[in-house]
Amino acid sequence: MKNKHYILLAVAAMMSMSAAAQRFEDYFQDKTLRIDYIFSGTATTQHIALEQMYVEPRWFGKRQRLAEVPVEGNGQITVRDHKTQRVIYRNSFSTLFQEWQEEPEAQHLEKSFENVYLVPMPKDTVDITVDLRNNRRQISSHLTHTVAPSDILIAHLGKKHVTPYVVLQQAQDTTHCIHLAYLAEGYRTEEMKTFVDDARMSMETLFSYEPFKSNRQFFNVVAVESPSQESGASEPGKGIWKNTALHSHWDTNYSERYLTTGHLKDMHDWLAGTPYEHIIALVNSTRYGGGGFYNGYLLASIHNQYAKPVVVHEFGHSFAGLADEYAYDDETVDIYPLDVEPWEKNITTKVDFRGKWENLIGKDKKAGFYEGAGYKPKGVYRAYYDCRMRTNQNPDFCPACRQAIQQLIDFYVK
Known part of the structure; x- marks a missing residue:
């Protein structure tokens, strides 16, 4: 069974290599197709459902190595040309849903989780597959659906009512860079100056670490001013619930310091029309906590003594797919x-x-x-x-x- 698994991985790698030389403009428009999914299940079941699709004015993701993924992740989204079935785009990710499936609660309860993925807007009809993988690196569930770019039910976002944002750093080449957005959580409108200052401080901290420091010119960074009705974030363990932009809260999976949000559609609504791919949401709180998901987002409280190293640690998860x-x-x-090699490189x-730190x-x-x-x-x-x-x-x-x-x-x- 293990040999079969590695054969499948080798075949996938060969498929990626065959598509590596493709040109972005041959298959895609300079627009983003945002796809909202619902993942649901229990400890032993998984369901994937398409909820809604949107088109946004620009594409801020990769334009090369389109069919490759740098690390495997706990799931992948794959775009194939409908006529030829050639893989023309692929990305990997990890989710809170899959973490939750390991929790005791999942043994007796079925829950649903929002998940949002961005792919370049195709020029022609494509088939899109989302797959989730278990801790043995085997595909445990998948959904394939066909997308026609002319579909009138693909809603439009990002042209009107774009959330105000401040450019903290402009990359040397904004068409060939990594787009990072800081997002405000628990900052009221009158607290936005504090948020921008916090985002700038966090950015400077991140770029004080290698190898980010040596590669700073490749990052384009903005601070997106999403206002909340109340300051801070919800604290379920204390019976405190707040009305904030992302509806974030501590006590995720009943872990006191685990700070996340289940409202990923709201997160991407606030970001629509801004230049972003990787997301750092800063929480206006002194309480310690955070959480991060590979190619998803990171969320961290910013006003405590460990805030700076926590944001950097969580970015290790959300950007690079590093394990704890x-x-x-x-x-x-x-x-x-213990009989399966983790996909994480650390x-x-x-x-x-092979391919880790043997060198x-x-x-x-x-x-x-x-x-x-x-x-x-x-x-x-x-x-x-x-x-x-x-x-x-x-x-x-x-x-x-x-x-x-x-x-x-x-x-x-x-």
Whole structure:
């Protein structure tokens, strides 16, 4: 079964290579197709449903390596030309829904989750497939639907009522860069100056870390001023519920410091018409907490002593797909089976270590296999004793994580 799995991965890689040389303008318009899905299920079931599609005026994602993904993710969205079935675009992601399926609540309850994905607007009819993958890296559910760009039910967004935004940094080449948007959460209209200042401070912190510092010219950064009726975010454990732009809250999955939102459609409504692909939502609160999802978003409280390193840590998740490198001594979260190699490039079970940090072993005496990562004290390994993906106290990403982040940046812009 394992050999069959790797054969499938090899075939997928060959398909990606065959489409790598395609030109963006051959298949796509300079517009964004936003697709809203509902993922639902229990611990053992998954359902994917299409809810709504929108078209926005510009495309701010990748324009090269269109059919490739830099890392596998916990799910993928694939666009195929309807006539030829050639893969013309692919991206990967991770979701809160899949995390929730590992929670005790999922054993006896069915829940639904909003998920939003952006693909370039096709010139002709395409077939779009969304697939979710289990912790054994096998496709566990999928949905394929056909999209005709002439469909009159594809709604239009981003031309009128665009949320005001401030350009914090302009990339050297805005047509060939990584578009990052800071989004305000829990800031009232009169607090927007504070938000812009917070976003600028957060950006400067991010670019003080390597390899972001050395690649700063490739990032275009804006601060999107989405106003809330109330300051802060909801705190269910204290019985506090607030009316905010993203309806974010602590106590996600009953974890006190886990700060997320289930309102991803609202998030993308606020961003419609702004130059964005990667999203950092800053929460106007002094309480500690945050959360991040690969190619989804990160959400972090910004007014506490750990706010700066937390945002950087969560960006490691949301931008680069890095795994947490800490472990729980008194609890094992069973996300990483020990007989399957994780797709994340900064942890390993030693099942298939290729393409990770093997090039650092022997060259750096500190590089090796440190047991305890991916929430497990045994059987999952990290490359270095400490890292920004392990503790708030460590001042840097370890060389293995820096290497993985650099590979992501190169994938998008080089």
